[in-house]
Amino acid sequence: MLAPPVLTPHIGTVLEALSVIGTFLFAASGALAAARLRQTIVTFAFFALVTGAGGGTVRDLLIGAPVFWVVDPVPAITCIVAAFIIWFTPRRWWRDSALDWLDAVGLAAFAVFGAAKAMAFGIHPFVAAMMGVVTACVGGIIRDLLAGEPSILLRPELYVTAAAIAAGLFVGLRWLGVDLPVAAVVAALVGFAVRAVAIWRGMGLPVYGRDAP
Numbered sequence: 337m338l339a340p341p342v343l344t345p346h347i348g349t350v351l352e353a354l355s356v357i358g359t360f361l362f363a364a365s366g367a368l369a370a371a372r373l374r375q376t377i378v379t380f381a382f383f384a385l386v387t388g389a390g391g392g393t394v395r396d397l398l399i400g401a402p403v404f405w406v407v408d409p410v411p412a413i414t415c416i417v418a419a420f421i422i423w424f425t426p427r428r429w430w431r432d433s434a435l436d437w438l439d440a441v442g443l444a445a446f447a448v449f450g451a452a453k454a455m456a457f458g459i460h461p462f463v464a465a466m467m468g469v470v471t472a473c474v475g476g477i478i479r480d481l482l483a484g485e486p487s488i489l490l491r492p493e494l495y496v497t498a499a500a501i502a503a504g505l506f507v508g509l510r511w512l513g514v515d516l517p518v519a520a521v522v523a524a525l526v527g528f529a530v531r532a533v534a535i536w537r538g539m540g541l542p543v544y545g546r547d548a549p
Contacts, residue, residue, distance in 0.1 A: 350517040351452050354524060355392075355404075356414060358445035362475050363388030363415035365438040367422035369483040377423050383479060384419035385412060390475035395450050395467050399457050436535050439476060443495070444527035447472035447502035448520050452510075461507045468503025469496060492540035494530055502527025 366387025370380045389405045389412065396403045405411040450471025454464035473488070473496055480487045488495045506523035510516065533539060 350520045351449050354445040354449045354520060356410075358442045358449060358472075359388045359392075359411045359414050360418050361438045361442035362391075362446065363418035364422055365442065365476070366415075366479045367419040368438070369479050369485070370419075371422060371427065373483060377419070380419040380423050381416050383482060384415040384422075386482065387475045387479040388415040388418065390478045391446060391450065391471040391473060392475075394474045395454065395471045398470070399454050399459055399467060401453070401457055437532075440498075440528055440531040440535060443472045443476070443499050443531055444502050444524040446475075447499040447527050448506045448524045451503040451506050452516070452520065455507070455510070461511060465500070465503040465507045468506070469499045472499035472503070492543050494534035494539055494541065497541065498527050498531035498534065501530050 363384035366383035366385075367380045369387070370383040373379075375383075392404050392411075395401075405415075447468040449468075451464045451468030453471075454467035455461060459467060476495075477487055477489060479485075502523045505526055506519050509519035509523060514522075
């Protein structure tokens with residue numbers, strides 16, 4: 337039986353781009369959450385940082401990697417830039433649904449990047465897919481808790497599911513030998529499509545509620 341392929345520590349230009357995109361968009365969604373609460377620029381920056389870096393921080397701690405924004409200042413700078421962009425733009429530019437759509441793109445990008453980074457550090461592909469979900473979801477969970485919003489984990493809409501599909505599809509495609517850039521782009525697009533349909537049509541998973549026989 338063939339062993340699943342393991343990525344090299346150099347995870348490629350496409351995945352690095354997904355990391356930057358995910359960081360910026362998640363940070364922007366955090367800043368928008370602060371905007372809804374009419375907070376100060378300091379709160380904007382804090383929300384942006386914990387949303388943009390929260391999931392990746394937990395992932396790196398779990399897989400034994402250096403925490404990405406501690407060893408490289410670019411992600412933290414990206415978060416602060418996103419916060420200032422939101423702060424200096426008129427509120428009318430940002431519809432209430434903007435947070436959901438920014439979050440959807442960041443979710444797909446981070447799910448793929450997180451899974452790829454875990455595989456690059458020798459994590460088993462099944463667990464690597466879970467690390468993709470952690471990367472994609474934890475920042476949003478922290479944002480919602482800080483903003484006093486119901487956590488995404490407590491809502492039936494397709495959110496964690498979309499991240500799991502993106503991360504799982506990437507791992508599966510890599511296991512089948514699909515080139516890394518192709519696997520990353522396809523998985524991210526599918527994950528985003530699932531989340532987009534969920535936002536557009538209000539789709540969600542069935543909830544527990546059946547009476548016992």
